[in-house]
Amino acid sequence: ETGVTQSPTHLIKTRGQQVTLRCSSQSGHNTVSWYQQALGQGPQFIFQYYREEENGRGNFPPRFSGLQFPNYSSELNVNALELDDSALYLCASSLGLTATNEKLFFGSGTQLSVL
Amino acid sequence: DQQVKQNSPSLSVQEGRISILNCDYTNSMFDYFLWYKKYPAEGPTFLISISSIKDKNEDGRFTVFLNKSAKHLSLHIVPSQPGDSAVYFCAASGRGSARQLTFGSGTQLTVLP
Numbered sequence: 224e225t226g227v228t229q230s231p232t233h234l235i236k237t238r239g240q241q242v243t244l245r246c247s248s249q250s251g252h253n254t255v256s257w258y259q260q261a262l263g264q265g266p267q268f269i270f271q272y273y274r275e276e277e278n279g280r281g282n283f284p285p286r287f288s289g290l291q292f293p294n295y296s297s298e299l300n301v302n303a304l305e306l307d308d309s310a311l312y313l314c315a316s317s318l319g320l321t322a323t324n325e326k327l328f329f330g331s332g333t334q335l336s337v338l
Numbered sequence: 339d340q341q342v343k344q345n346s347p348s349l350s351v352q353e354g355r356i357s358i359l360n361c362d363y364t365n366s367m368f369d370y371f372l373w374y375k376k377y378p379a380e381g382p383t384f385l386i387s388i389s390s391i392k393d394k395n396e397d398g399r400f401t402v403f404l405n406k407s408a409k410h411l412s413l414h415i416v417p418s419q420p421g422d423s424a425v426y427f428c429a430a431s432g433r434g435s436a437r438q439l440t441f442g443s444g445t446q447l448t449v450l451p
Contacts, residue, residue, distance in 0.1 A: 227381070256438070265342070265427050265441030266382065279438055313381055327439070329374075329381030 227330035235336045241302045244333045246314030248295040255297045260311040309337045341365045344442035357415040361428030368430040376425045418449045
């Protein structure tokens with residue numbers, strides 16, 4: 224039990240639609256990261272938010288955007304969905320920004336299918 | 339361009355024996371390495387880590403070895419137990435990367451009773 228919850232657990236969308244995925248971080252954690260895990264691959268870093276501002280971004284296009292709220296919740300928004308966006312989306316929360324700290328807690332993920 | 343590679347998609351080991359999972363990396367800027375374990379329908383959970391200033395870190399049945407010159411790390415599990423059956427991901431981070439982890443593609447470990 225990591226204290227990180229994601230909703231919904233599963234979602235089916237059509238190509239071209241928009242989707243919002245939600246994450247509730249562990250209490251007190253001011254950093255949230257989002258990862259995309261395609262089938263048979265490891266998680267790939269999308270972006271990170273620290274104190275409600277984007278603090279780092281991976282190799283993902285601008286149609287992937289996010290928000291972090293003061294109540295430790297966050298959102299991942301994806302516009303103009305493509306078939307390749309089908310994946311497991313993982314949210315991870317942590318305290319602070321120290322890169323060497325392994326205290327990164329993952330949620331169980333949202334499985335997104337784009338048809 | 340995969341900066342972290344796990345070349346064995348799967349590994350089967352008999353209960354009680356040693357499991358050795360391997361990982362290679364290419365980015366010299368990585369200075370911290372972690373192993374995560376993932377069960378189906380759950381998120382990855384942290385298992386063990388090692389800083390680049392060390393060559394070994396041990397935690398109970400789990401030991402991680404780092405060979406910087408070869409850019410190779412391995413996870414040893416001794417003795418292996420059926421509950422260890424899961425996907426194991428190797429991950430790396432670099433100085434100033436604000437916890438951005440670069441993951442390998444994972445190795446499915448099956449421990450046979």
